[in-house]
Amino acid sequence: MISVEKIGGTSMSRFEDVLRNIMLRDQKHVYGRVYVVSAYSGVTNKLLEHKKTGEQGVYATFVSGGDFGSQLESLTGKLKATNKELAPLGLDLTRADGFLEKRMRELRAYLDSMRHVLASGYLRRENVLLAAREMLAAIGEAHSAFNSVEILRAKSVQAHLMDLSGFDDDDPLTIDERIHKSFKGVDLEKQVVVVTGYTKGVEGIMREFDRGYSEVTFSKVAVELKADEAVIHKEFHLSSADPEIVGAKNTVVVGVTNYDVADQLADVGMEAIHPKAAKPMELAGIAIRLKNTFEPDHPGTLVTKDFVGKQARIEVIAGSPKVTAVEIHDPSMVGTVGFDHGVMEIFRNHGISYILKATNANSITHVIWDKSVTPAFIEELENTYEVVSAVPSAIVCVIGSNIAFPGVLARATQALAEKKINVNAVSQSLRQTNMQFVINRDDYKNAIIALNEALCLNPPAMTG
Numbered sequence: 438m439i440s441v442e443k444i445g446g447t448s449m450s451r452f453e454d455v456l457r458n459i460m461l462r463d464q465k466h467v468y469g470r471v472y473v474v475s476a477y478s479g480v481t482n483k484l485l486e487h488k489k490t491g492e493q494g495v496y497a498t499f500v501s502g503g504d505f506g507s508q509l510e511s512l513t514g515k516l517k518a519t520n521k522e523l524a525p526l527g528l529d530l531t532r533a534d535g536f537l538e539k540r541m542r543e544l545r546a547y548l549d550s551m552r553h554v555l556a557s558g559y560l561r562r563e564n565v566l567l568a569a570r571e572m573l574a575a576i577g578e579a580h581s582a583f584n585s586v587e588i589l590r591a592k593s594v595q596a597h598l599m600d601l602s603g604f605d606d607d608d609p610l611t612i613d614e615r616i617h618k619s620f621k622g623v624d625l626e627k628q629v630v631v632v633t634g635y636t637k638g639v640e641g642i643m644r645e646f647d648r649g650y651s652e653v654t655f656s657k658v659a660v661e662l663k664a665d666e667a668v669i670h671k672e673f674h675l676s677s678a679d680p681e682i683v684g685a686k687n688t689v690v691v692g693v694t695n696y697d698v699a700d701q702l703a704d705v706g707m708e709a710i711h712p713k714a715a716k717p718m719e720l721a722g723i724a725i726r727l728k729n730t731f732e733p734d735h736p737g738t739l740v741t742k743d744f745v746g747k748q749a750r751i752e753v754i755a756g757s758p759k760v761t762a763v764e765i766h767d768p769s770m771v772g773t774v775g776f777d778h779g780v781m782e783i784f785r786n787h788g789i790s791y792i793l794k795a796t797n798a799n800s801i802t803h804v805i806w807d808k809s810v811t812p813a814f815i816e817e818l819e820n821t822y823e824v825v826s827a828v829p830s831a832i833v834c835v836i837g838s839n840i841a842f843p844g845v846l847a848r849a850t851q852a853l854a855e856k857k858i859n860v861n862a863v864s865q866s867l868r869q870t871n872m873q874f875v876i877n878r879d880d881y882k883n884a885i886i887a888l889n890e891a892l893c894l895n896p897p898a899m900t901g
Contacts, residue, residue, distance in 0.1 A: 439625055441471045441664040443634075443655035447672040448730040449581050450478040450519075452588070453526060458733035459670055460589065460629065467594060471630045471662065473655040474585055476577025477519055481648070483512050484573040488648055496573050499548060500566060506545060513541050516580055527591025528584055536583050540576055543604065547572055571643050575602035578633040578651065585631045595628040601654065603637030612638030616654075616661050625662070632658060649711030656714035660721045667723050670730045675709050675738040677893035678754045682885050689893050690735070691752050694838050695744040698752060701836045701871040704792055707755040709740065749842040751892040756833035758881035760792065761810045762862065764802045766824040771798050783821065787814045792832060793873045795862045802862050804832055804875055830861065831881035834873050835888060841869040844897060849874070852891035856883050 448455055461467065475481075482488060485496045495512065498505040520533040551565050579602050589596035599619055603610075610618065615636055623630060634651025636642055642650040652669075659667040673680065676688035696719040703712040709727055718725060719742050728737035746752075770776045780801060784791065793804040810827055818825045835849055846865070849872060853860060862875035876884055891897075 438466075438665045439469055439471070439662050440666045440668065441473065441655065441659040441662060442668040442670060443473045443652060444475065444730070445669070445671045446475040446478040446481070448670050449475055449585075451730070452523060452585070454731055455670075456526065456588070456592075458730055461592070461594075462733055468628060469626050471625065471632060471658060471664075472585070473632045473634055473651065473658055474578060474581050475634045475651045476581050477516075480512075480516070480577040480580070481574060483508075483515075484577060485570065485648075494573075496570055499552070499569055499573075502552075505548060509541055509545055513537065520584065523584055523588065526588050528588050529591070533584055533587060537580055540579060540604065544572055544576060567641055567644055571637070571641055572604075574643055574650065575604060575633070575635040575637065578602065578635040579604065582631045582633045589629055589631070597623065597628050597630045599623075599630050599632045601633045601636040609639050610637075611640060612636045612642055612653075613657060613661075614638075616657050620658075620661060646711065646713055649708070649714060652708075652711040652714040656710075656717050659723055660717050663721070664723055666726065667718060668726045668728055669710060670728050672730060674729045674732070674735070675727045675753070677752065678885055678889035679707075682882050683889050687886075687889065687894060691738045692736075693739045693741070693744055693746075694752055696740060696742055697868075697870050698836055698838050699740055701834065702753060702755055704871075705755050705832060705834055706757050706759075707753075709738075715740075744838060746837070746839040749839045749845075750837055750896060751835055751840060751845070752837040754833065754885055754888045754893060755836060756831060756881065756885065757806075758831040758878050759807045760804050760830050760832050760875075761807050762802055762804050762826075762828045762830040762875050763810070763815075763818070764800055764824075764826045764828070765818060765822045766800045766826075767822045768799050769823075770801070777801060779821070780818075783814070783817050786817070787811065789814065793862070793864045793875065795864050795875075802875070804830065804862070804873075828861075829878050831876050831878045831884070832873055833876060833881065833884045833888060834871055835892060836871050838870060840872065845892070846872060848891060848897050849888060852887045853884055856880075856887045858884050858887070 483494045485494050495505050495508045498508055516537055517534055520530055524530055548569060551569050554560055555565050579600055582598055586596045586598040601615055615638055634654050636654045646653045674690045676690055678688055680688050696715055699709045699715050700712055702709050725740040726737050729735060789805055789809045791803040791805050795802045815827055858876055858880045860874050864873045
């Protein structure tokens with residue numbers, strides 16, 4: 438049996454728990470397992486930019502022409518401190534610090550060379566910057582993977598480091614080719630394989646998937662190996678609502694769901710798994726189990742291709758307060774065939790996709806991410822259509838594999854109304870896996886709490 442398991446950054450930062458709860462928990466089945474590891478918590482944020490706040494890291498300093506070298510030195514010091522914290526688990530500091538220092542020296546040399554190339558003006562700036570971003574991203578996973586293997590070996594476990602970052606080679610391989618080549622001849626039954634979450638490829642994993650790259654590596658490894666089981670270990674369960682909003686005691690673990698629900702969650706920024714990572718596993722018929730690292734006895738949530746709950750229920754309340762509702766009102770829309778095609782052309786010109794679309798006789802409302810709203814985008818809409826409004830908003834979603842039962846919409850809107858939360862727009866497709874409400878931004882947290890309480894903690898009688 439081959440198990441491919443992804444370990445998230447927050448979990449990796451508590452590596453003693455990872456050893457006890459995951460890697461060494463079942464002494465009879467230590468081998469035959471492949472671990473795809475993320476960088477330690479916060480490291481990739483320091484290298485690139487903070488995933489949630491946008492706070493700039495080394496990459497932004499490099500782009501702006503600033504002193505990225507001092508930032509790398511500071512980060513190296515912090516990573517050495519992490520190494521020191523891991524020493525009691527068996528990490529050899531001389532080897533770990535030596536590996537880190539060598540990688541950082543090589544990285545700085547590459548970045549210095551890139552800066553000279555940029556100054557020459559002979560290469561396209563965006564191509565050089567993408568290469569720099571790839572190299573920076575690779576460091577964090579190489580560091581955590583190396584340490585993991587060293588600690589496992591110190592505990593007499595046969596462990597193999599599979600560094601897919603390609604830092605020291607110039608093989609023109611695609612991501613899939615590198616993974617396939619790397620696993621050739623590897624006996625998975627007699628060793629633990631620890632894989633870097635970053636994989637080098639000619640197409641550029643950051644260019645293709647940005648910060649979801651470690652889950653893409655996980656997916657591709659699972660498909661390559663035809664894994665019997667694919668597991669994602671995170672610091673939380675996939676639950677009915679965000680525990681930071683509703684409180685951990687007021688959540689229900691989903692338990693079992695399908696890839697359709699995972700796609701709905703990803704669409705509003707709550708990624709159980711990156712959608713581009715999920716699709717290959719879905720097509721290969723590989724189920725994913727989402728587990729809480731710190732509750733190893735809990736089975737977690739199983740995500741399969743075909744599951745549909747026999748009993749109708751709401752599985753997850755999710756959403757985001759970081760969206761904008763863009764409404765186009767134009768009397769000429771009435772009866773005009775293909776009116777919205779012109780709108781979509783403008784969206785495409787600016788590289789914008791939408792989360793929700795609601796329409797009536799003479800108005801179309803699209804909900805998009807705040808970061809997509811640029812002056813140029815709004816100006817083009819205003820120059821084309823009669824009235825354009827861009828309203829900072831929030832979106833809350835009622836999601837489940839089987840929510841097609843009478844009264845759920847009424848129950849949801851009643852729960853919002855009781856908290857004096859107005860629904861500005863609403864959308865639900867015939868598939869009935871996701872009911873979406875656009876509300877005022879200030880009402881977001883109260884809406885999540887209200888819907889979780891009404892539909893998940895105290896579910897109505899349902900038949901489906």
